[in-house]
Amino acid sequence: MVTVNNVVLEDEELMSYRDSFLSFQNMLLNEENFNNDNLQVLTNILAFMKAGTKPKRKKNFKAYFENIDINKAKDLTDLLQELKVAVESGELESINKQKNELITQGMLLITKSYLEMFSLGRDSREVQDTKNFDTTGEVNVLHNYSKWLYEEVNDLVTEMADTYQNSSLNQDLVRKFVYEFKRFLNGRLLLKIIDIGTKQIIGVPIQLTKYGYKILPHPFLKSEWELSRPIETLNNKERIKVGDIIAVNFAAVRNEHFISSLLYVDFDGAEVVPQTLHQALLEYVDTEYIEKAYEVFEVKKQDDEMIKSLLTKKLLDTSAEVRQLLSDDLNQLNEIREAISKQNEKITEAEETLEENRKDWNRILKRIDELVKIDELDGSIRQVDNSFEKLEYIPEQFISNLQSLFYHNDNQHLIYKLGIIKSFVYALQANILTILAGPSGTGKSSIVHAFASAVENVEVRMIPVQTSWTDTQDLLGYFHPMDKAFVPTPFMEALAEAAMEENKSKLFLICLDEMNLAHIEYYFSEILSAREEKTQSLRLYPKRHWNTAKIILTEGTASLERQQNARELIDLYPPVFRIPENVRFIGTLNMDHTVKPLSPKVIDRSFIMEINHLTFQEKEDIKSNLQKLTGKIKMNYELFEEFVLDAESISDAIEKIEEISLLFKDFPNASLNSRGYKHIRNFLSYTKDEIEKNEMIDFIILGKILPRIEIKRMEIDSNSNTILQKLLPYPLSYEKFNRMLNTKHTVNFW
Structure with missing residues (x-):
């Protein structure tokens, strides 16, 4: 027990907070959530804590807070501010989290100390030592x-x-x-x-x-x-x-x-x-200190270890007197500490003599060095190579030139059939989620990189999917409330990069590698939904944090790191982020027992391409027709997205595809819907002429209709011959459907 200064006890300003503290104690102890009616109480408690933790405190607050750990009090003040923000926004999960954290950090104890000090329930002249307010309460639960x-x-x-x-x-x-x-x-x-x-x-x-x-x-x-x-x-x-x-x-x-x-x-x-004294002490001091602690607390070897552990840990946490007792007998260590302290003072004085702008530049340069090292480690540095030969873009020769460049531009000598390259390019131009399926080693990821190597102004960002991904945060990132910063993933960083003004003429290919290692409709759901909207946008965090960032930048008084976080929110990660038009999404997947199957929702929004191994003869036939080309085709995003054929020119092809789709109208999810027809209209609009348009009907059936099929064998048997007859003009689809029928139970694409 300590005697409190009478001036403090009789101070009207300090006394004026009594009702607020009483209400606040009830709020913490009750299970009901805080609401707007409690905002005034929270505001008053915050005012009290802020007044007591300012560097230049009033005399009365200084007298009250002189025995309180100010750093701990500042932490509690920050938690109170977060609770107030959560109450204002009505975020119940955040309210409960901040409420529990305040209890854990000891806010109930400082509340109780205040109430006891000002004549609520005991003599106002004697109170508990407030230096122990930051324990979690275990030491004080010694009542019977x-x-x-x-x-x-x-x-x-x-x-x-x-x-x-x-x-x-x-x-x-x-x-x-x-x-x-x-x-x-x-x-x-x-x-x-x-x-x-x-x-x-x-x-x-x-x-x-x-x-x-x-x-x-x-x-x-x-x-x-x-x-x-x-x-x-x-x-x-x-x-x-x-x-x-x-x-x-x-x-x-x-x-x-x-x-x-x-x-x-x-x-x-x-x-x-901790349940042993040794275990508790080792969190703070070395073996020599532990021996001194045994002497100070008069600990005997046969004493109950569990009692000593908790008491000693909390005393070391909170009692400056105990720490002083321990250090009094360690003169040599104190001398070392004093020497270190003097050296630190010299360093501090030297730092203070630096101009503020020099400090800032020093921090910025260090951060740049860190980022460069990180980029070098993960291979993300992409040097601009302008030494390649620039080839003219000729629409009629674009695909055949790509086939030659895929082979000659790289030591891997990649070989793909023309139909595969056409499907890939037209699906990208039509802005359909393009899924590349097939066994390992067939060049699913390589075709993405090869396209960027063969065409100017194309950037590729490969995003490896993790099996642990379960929601949108795993793909996009999250807002950190304490740092007031958005923590982006590589996927979100790629979107932000594509949105920059200087990159609007570039095409960004964001490829989710092995995308079905996790459930696509879980982590990719927000992207899938956003792409259906007229304005394709993502909600990253509440707008109030963005408004706060604007205030931080306007005032310019926050730390350099806080200002940098605010700048990134304003420039790169607004609360409502529009998906840039120059982005195309690609996914690769290996279909085996270790991965998640594609849901009908994902299939409906995708163009499925199977890439299989070529035979030796197929490779030789392709190689014999390749031109000797290296370099990059001159192109930008504006040119890439220009239509070739109008709606009237492709109407006959649409009718042929509809005729095939209607064969499956009696089976759930099997026939095309309005979204599917929109996809194929856009796809066909990029074909170069009548011959190519009709050729691509086969690939559309293969990539948009057949993957939708999942039908019991007994239900489709009666129609299978009719369907095969209709598919005869389309050899790839005919062959694929024939293989699909060779199952005992369910006819499906996979």
Whole structure:
């Protein structure tokens, strides 16, 4: 106990926050979410914390905060600001997260200290030492649990027991108990893990007493008070082991079937507590310090290790006096520290003499060096090579020239049939998601790079898909609320690069390599949906962060890093990001048992191309007709997207494709829809003449209709001969459908 300065206790300004602190304590202890009605309370608490943590504090705030760890108080102030922002935006998940974090970091203790100081519930002249406000409450839970149950909450516990016997225990009673229990524990509970099975993790509540850790009995049942959670819902379950003691946040249980357990425990936010003194001390000091700690705390070898561990850790965390006692007997170490401190002061003085702009440039140059090293490691540096021969773009010869350049431009001597190259190019021009399927080594990824090597103003960005991708954040990135920065993925960086003004005349090919290692419709869903809109855009984060970034840049007083983050938000990653028109999406996939099948949604929005191995004779025949060409064809994005044929010129081809599509009208998802017809109209508009237009009908059937088919063999048998007869003019599709029919159960493309 310490005596508080009378001036502080009688200060009207400090006293004026009393009602706000009382309301704030109730908000933290209750399970209801914060709402707009609480904003004024939050604003008042923030004002109090900010006034007490300013470098130049008023005399009364300085007197109150003089024994408080200001850095810890600043961290709490930042958390309060985040909570206020979350309440203003109504983001429930963020509200609960910030609320739990405030409890974990010890906000309940500083709230309690303030209320006790200003005559709420005890003598206003003596209060607890506020230097310990940043513990999580374990040290202060030394009251007798049984005394608390049978004296302070006896009526409530009795009512709970009676209603439980009558099968009428309800949520209101449980919430009242949890509210009081949180006050008793200062918001955090200690659990000992007793079992981790295949289905659930189980722990029992415990209390630290002078006799060691003791299991807390259930408030009104004679059975052991066990708290559990399904193991499959637990994140990072491998970090918790049987026998561990963990500090956790908790709330009232909501499941009526388990209402007698009273508590729902947040195992995900658990903090594992050391159980030996040696383990606790080693987090802070070396072996020599540990020996001194034993002497200072008069620890005997036979003493209970579990009691000593938690007490010692928290004292080392929070007590400057303990740290001073430990260091008094280490004169030599202190001398070393003093020498280091003097050296640091000299360094600090030298840094302060530098002009601010020189400091900024130094940081910028260091960052550039880091980025250069990263780029060199991942191979992302792309030197501009202007030494290649520039070839004129001749529409009628474009595809045949590409075939020659694919072979002669690279040491791999890539060989593709003309039909494959045409399908690939026209699908890109039509802006259809182009999926390249086939066995390994057939050149699926290579054709993408080869196109960029053969055509001017084409950039390729390869994005390897990971098996762990489950949602849009894995593909695009996320907003970091603490840094006020958007953290992009390589995919999002490629989109931002394509959107730059200086790149508008370039074609960007973003290729998702082995895209079906994860479920495409999960991580790619937002892209698929955006591409159906007239204005193709992605929502990256709430707009208020963008407005904040504009204020940061306007004021110019924030740190260089914070200003850089704000600049990136403004220039590269606005809250609503428009997908650039000069971007084309490509995917490669290997169809085997290790990958995810394509869903009808993905197939409907794609052009499927099978690339298979060529025979020796096929390669020789192609090579004999190749011109000797190297270099790049002169082209830009504007030229690349120009149509060749109008709607009237391709209407007859559309009718032929529709005739084939209608053969499958009685089977779900098998015939083309309006989206599919839009795709093929755009595709055919880039063919060069009548002959090529009719030739590509076969490839369209192969890439847009046959992949949609997934029909039971018995349902299609009666129509199979009719379909084959209609496919006779289209040899590739005829051969493929014939192979599809050679199955016992289901006729499908894959």
